Amino acid sequence: MLLLSALLIMGSQISSAQSITYKEDAKTYALPALFQNNNNEIILSWTEKDAAGMVNYYFARSADKGKTFSDKKLIYAAPGIGTGRLARPRLLFKKNGDMVATFSFNPDAQLQANAGEVKAARPKELQVYVTESADGGNTWSTPKSVHNDATPGVIRGFYDATLMANDELAVVFLKDIPNKPHERDLRLVIAQNGVFGDERIIDSFVCDCCNLGLLTDEKGNLNVYYRENADNIRDIAKMISTDNGITFSTPEMVYKDNWKINACPHTGPVALRYGNTNLISYYSGVEGNPGVRLVTQAGKQLLLLKDETIKTASLAGNEKKAVILYGQGTQDAGTKIGYRTIAKSKVSADKWLDNSATGTNPNGIIVDNELVVVYELTEKGKVVGIKTDVVKLN
Incomplete structure (x- = not known):
C-alpha cells in the first residue's frame, strides 16, 4: 500500500498528503473512474x-476511503480496447x-509495430465486450462480445452498461443503420441466466455519436x-423499463431545450441515482442559453453551467448527497477541476480542487x-497521468 506520511514513489505511483498520481x-x-464494491x-x-498501441485495462483497490490504493491489477490487455470518452469502460459488482x-x-486493431508504424485509423468496427472475475479481480474470464450478431464492419458503440434489479447485465449502444452513413439506432441487449440474448432496437433513429x-x-x-x-432537434430523451429491460415506456424529453443543430455534438448524458429521484447532466448549445445542465428525473433544472469551456460533467453521490x-x-x-455540491434542490457555488492545474475529465464517488x-x-494536449484526491464536503 502507499504510505501517506511522506512523499513516496513506488513504480509509477507518487503519493503526497491524500493525493496519488x-x-x-x-x-x-485515459478514462479514470471510481466505483464502490x-x-x-x-x-x-x-x-x-x-x-x-497496446492498451492495458487496470484497477486498484482502496480499503481506506481513497487515501491509499493497492498495486494495480490487470483486467485485460489488447490493442483494440477503446480509450475514447464516449464509450467508457464500466466496473460493476454482482450481489x-x-x-x-x-x-x-x-x-481489427493491431499493434503499430505489426502495422508498419502507421498511425491507427478510426475504427470501422466496434463491439462491447465483457469479462468477469469471481475471485476479487485476481483472475478474469476470457472476454466475450455481448453481441450474437457480430457482422464485421459495423460500429456498435457509445455504450453504457449496468446491472438490473435481477442482477443481470444490460447494455445499451448505438449501431450503424445499414446503407445509411452516419445514421444509427439505439439498441439494448440483456443477459438472462448470464447468457446474452438477441439485441433489440428501442429507438429506430437517434443522434449518432x-x-x-x-x-x-x-x-x-x-x-x-x-x-x-427529431428533425435535427437533439434534446436528451429517457425511457424506463419496469420489467428488467423486456419493455420500455414511450420516450420523453428529460428537459425541452429545443436545440436544433445539423451535426452530432459528441457529448451525451450522464445519470446518477440520488435519493428517490435521478439526476441527469448534459450539454446543450441552444441559442441564447447554452451550457451544461443538471436536471432531475421530473425535468426540474437545478443548474446551468454557462462557462463556454465546460462541455461535459460527471456526477457522484449517494442517497443524501x-x-x-x-x-x-x-x-x-x-x-482546473471544479465541483458543486447538491443538497435536495439546492446547488452550491463553484468550488475548486486544490492543486488540480492541468486536470481534466474528473470522476468521483462520495463516501x-x-x-x-x-x-x-x-x-x-496529451494525457500523461491520472491523479486522485480526497476532499471533505461541507
Missing part, C-alpha cells in the same frame, strides 16, 4: 496505452461480489438516457462526508 513516461492514460471498498479503474468489467473493443446513460433506480426500474434526433464535477479552462490558458476524485493530467 499514476504517471509513467511513454504511456498515455459490496465491501464498501473504493475501486479505481483506468487504461494505459504504450507507444506500440454475490463477482466483478463484471465491460469495455468497447475493436477486433453521443454517449449513452443507463442506470437502475431505487425502485428497480431500468432507465435509458440518450440524445434524440451529490456532486457535479467538471473540468474548466483551455489547453492554452490552463485547466461518508468525503468526495474522492480522480482526473486526468495533461501536458500539451
Whole structure:
C-alpha cells in the first residue's frame, strides 16, 4: 500500500498528503473512474496505452476511503480496447461480489509495430465486450462480445452498461443503420441466466455519436438516457423499463431545450441515482442559453453551467448527497477541476480542487462526508497521468 506520511514513489505511483498520481513516461492514460464494491471498498479503474498501441485495462483497490490504493491489477490487455470518452469502460459488482468489467473493443486493431508504424485509423468496427472475475479481480474470464450478431464492419458503440434489479447485465449502444452513413439506432441487449440474448432496437433513429446513460433506480426500474434526433432537434430523451429491460415506456424529453443543430455534438448524458429521484447532466448549445445542465428525473433544472469551456460533467453521490464535477479552462490558458455540491434542490457555488492545474475529465464517488476524485493530467494536449484526491464536503 502507499504510505501517506511522506512523499513516496513506488513504480509509477507518487503519493503526497491524500493525493496519488499514476504517471509513467511513454504511456498515455485515459478514462479514470471510481466505483464502490459490496465491501464498501473504493475501486479505481483506468487504461494505459504504450507507444506500440497496446492498451492495458487496470484497477486498484482502496480499503481506506481513497487515501491509499493497492498495486494495480490487470483486467485485460489488447490493442483494440477503446480509450475514447464516449464509450467508457464500466466496473460493476454482482450481489454475490463477482466483478463484471465491460469495455468497447475493436477486433481489427493491431499493434503499430505489426502495422508498419502507421498511425491507427478510426475504427470501422466496434463491439462491447465483457469479462468477469469471481475471485476479487485476481483472475478474469476470457472476454466475450455481448453481441450474437457480430457482422464485421459495423460500429456498435457509445455504450453504457449496468446491472438490473435481477442482477443481470444490460447494455445499451448505438449501431450503424445499414446503407445509411452516419445514421444509427439505439439498441439494448440483456443477459438472462448470464447468457446474452438477441439485441433489440428501442429507438429506430437517434443522434449518432453521443454517449449513452443507463442506470437502475431505487425502485428497480431500468432507465435509458440518450440524445434524440427529431428533425435535427437533439434534446436528451429517457425511457424506463419496469420489467428488467423486456419493455420500455414511450420516450420523453428529460428537459425541452429545443436545440436544433445539423451535426452530432459528441457529448451525451450522464445519470446518477440520488435519493428517490435521478439526476441527469448534459450539454446543450441552444441559442441564447447554452451550457451544461443538471436536471432531475421530473425535468426540474437545478443548474446551468454557462462557462463556454465546460462541455461535459460527471456526477457522484449517494442517497443524501451529490456532486457535479467538471473540468474548466483551455489547453492554452490552463485547466482546473471544479465541483458543486447538491443538497435536495439546492446547488452550491463553484468550488475548486486544490492543486488540480492541468486536470481534466474528473470522476468521483462520495463516501461518508468525503468526495474522492480522480482526473486526468495533461501536458500539451496529451494525457500523461491520472491523479486522485480526497476532499471533505461541507
